[in-house]
Amino acid sequence: MNKSRREFIKLSAIGAGGLVLANPLLNAMIGQVNAAEPMDASKIKRFPTYCEVCFWKCAGWVYTDEKGEIWKIEGNEDDPHSNGRFCPRGTGGLGMYNDPDRLKTPLMRVEENGKQTFKEVSWDKAFRFIAEKMNKIKEESGPESLALFKHGSGGAHFGKLFKAFGSKNITAPSYAQCRGPREVGFNTTFGSNINSPEPVDLENTKCLVLIGNHIGENMHNSHVQEMSKAIDRGATIITVDPRLSTAASKSKYWLPIKPATDIALLLAWMNVIVSEELYDKKYIEQYAYGLEDLQAHVADKTPEWAEKITSISADVIRQTAREMAFHAPATLIHPGRHVTWYGDDTQRLRAMAMLNALLGSWGRKGGFYFPEKAKVPSYPHPGYPPVNWTWKDHLDGTYALAGSSIANVFVDMSHPDNESDYKIKGWFVVGTNLISTIPDTQRTLEAIQNLDLLVVVDTMPMEITGYADIILPECTYLERYDDMRVSPNRFPNVAVRVPAVKPKYLSKPSDWIVRKLAKKLKLSKHFNYESYGEVIDWQLKQMGSSLAEMKEKGVLKMERKTPMFIDEDDYHEFGTSTGMIELYSLDLEMEGFDPIPNYTPHPEPPQGFYRLNYGRAPMHTFGRTANNPNLNELMSENCLWVNPFVAADNNLENGQEVWLKNQDGVVSDFPIKVRVTERIGKDNVYMVHGFGRANKKLKRSFGKGISDSQLITNVMVDPVMGGTGMRGNFVSFVTDKPESEVIS
């Protein structure tokens, strides 16, 4: 008990400590208020917002103190995403505002004395430069040759600018690098997408099944809250994960599966449920198409067959299948979120959807509910010009089932090796660090070298900003209006975001940036307002409320108009081509893919190598929070989880720094500390994604830990929808400092 508090906190994150307390002098720099001063309660104000630290977009309140500085951020009790409780990232969101490393002014790439450097420029000069380049691209190859990569609220404003300019080549890595296979897997089964937040009725589930989904480490707020309530109620949790995740540690059954064999387990579960006739007979008979095909398909996929593949005993497979059936239809096989793993991900997600179907949990209490979304009128603007082509023309029918644009295809369209007629010449990158989000960084960099224009809009100097021609500093969500949050949920609702403080430095809201740039492009007629507050106020007034009212409420809840679950006495039509739940997928068959999922073995790590797995920590979102002063202090670097046998075999000690080398010879830029732990098996190693930041301007996070993205050079593309499978990379340990130094 003689360790300091600081080391204790870090324990949960990295194992052995040895970490230095933050320098108290730093506190003055980042605007921390002197704790000895009492606060004048009458001067405290609150402003509604929804969080932008992750995509869950919890609604809450930003409190400012007597000096008008941000004091704290808390959840809004009327909000179904947060229920009045923010997660650590949302609570620490003020660190985004306070971070002294923020982008402060527009920066332009210039050449000085033969060396490229960034120079501070005025907003006006930045806009003139961008408008000129955009018009040149438009003249030479058409407006469609400009592409937008986006993530988050700021991106929506740029989407409108792109459409007004004449390009619908707009994409987000959150599809093909994350949840895309899930959308296609469930859509081909139930005719509905999952979307966000996932419409899972965790609140009422009696049996929760997690396939590599680490709720609690992924801090999807309302789901974490509901899982906790499920634990309280004594619900069964079954977690399939090669690592003892936090969720696994709270589960009745933890199935430490051999990585990359999940489909075999899912098929065996279906074998048990079908052969023992444990499925929901009435539901399947009424709604499902293809039961006989499925029966024949899984007849030989016995638990004994799966045991040899997955290393999960046949007994446990049977026992867990029976337990799922016992609680059905209140059994939920959670679709997860980041599911681009091995390239056959759509099929794995389909197997999960089909298992839900057999248990009758789609549209049933304790399974999946039917979400409803508020209808928000569009602010009036002139029609957008027609476009001559989009990314779909480049693909010419490939990935036809993809429901959204595929970010890696945009990289292909920009790459010098693109021989199609559809070429991308310029990028806007808004709020997404493509260097980390799209695997095969080398290819992304080659595409970037081939561009005529790269505009990066961000709040922080992420790696992608280093390659920009021009960098535009966006202010944080705490300093701006944005579109209302309109997300599907148990009840339709909207949440507003209102600035709590003025933009720091010379940073600006995206809606302002877009309006000013539109003026230079002579597109002002599309952006007919002076402040985005006007747009929201107009929309709210059409809905019978107002911005003034919403400043007091933050969240507007509405009544449902349709049933939340399938009405047992009524006919229910599904959105598939047969109008039924497709256990046998006609869409997949038509596109030439397996209509029922098959297990295919994946490559194993070579001798001396270990599969690289990665995931989330509850206090961080991707790489965007690594430098946040509040969150960095909770976890300032990632560590490498290594089984004690693996550590012994490789002479590694707890806390030792190692570099990693992958199967293609790529060595990590930085070292990572080894965490020797029994929580992981012998065939893989694990790290939290988002560290190893390589931009020196990120002073707090530069060079701390490793970026898994850098080591993901083997990308297995999902033939169904173009997703990028990232879990087939293998690493070995390098204990001596490699010769090459990172230069940035």
Added chain:
Amino acid sequence: MRYAMVIDTKKCVGCSDCVVACQNENRVPIGYCRDWVIEHAKGTFPNVSIELRSERCNHCENSPCVRCCPTGASHYEDGGLVKVTRHECIGCGACVQSCPYDARYSHPDGFVDKCTFCHHRLQEGKLPSCVSVCPTECMYFGDLDDKESKVYQLLQNRNWKILAPEVGTKPHVYYLI
């Protein structure tokens, strides 16, 4: 009245939200904290389990920190709260050394600081900020003298432990196990 905090280790996911919320609420300078989270792992793969625990000042009934304070700055208040009166504290750090839970730190402004169970919030009828922010609702706060209270009920019906019982401090933070 006897204030107590009951923390359910079966529900805690170790997210450390309690730490950030406390830092904001109580303006704890970055680099310091009044509460923290630890993880204990037991067993060998795959028969392994973990316990996650949010820790803080235990507001002990028999507090070494109050006993050793030379100026009386460390003192008890109603409900058994252990608090530090900042202007009476000379920052000698005797209490920091005496606390078996390492729950106190020397504030850069020259006094010793620690968890107050958010006394200022209790006075407004609110819960401590860590309790009210916790996404898993694994923390409970209330009056142990009130048999109707959730904290009393939980200790009646669940298995629990206190930290370092051997040092005889009689802590008032309880962990459900």
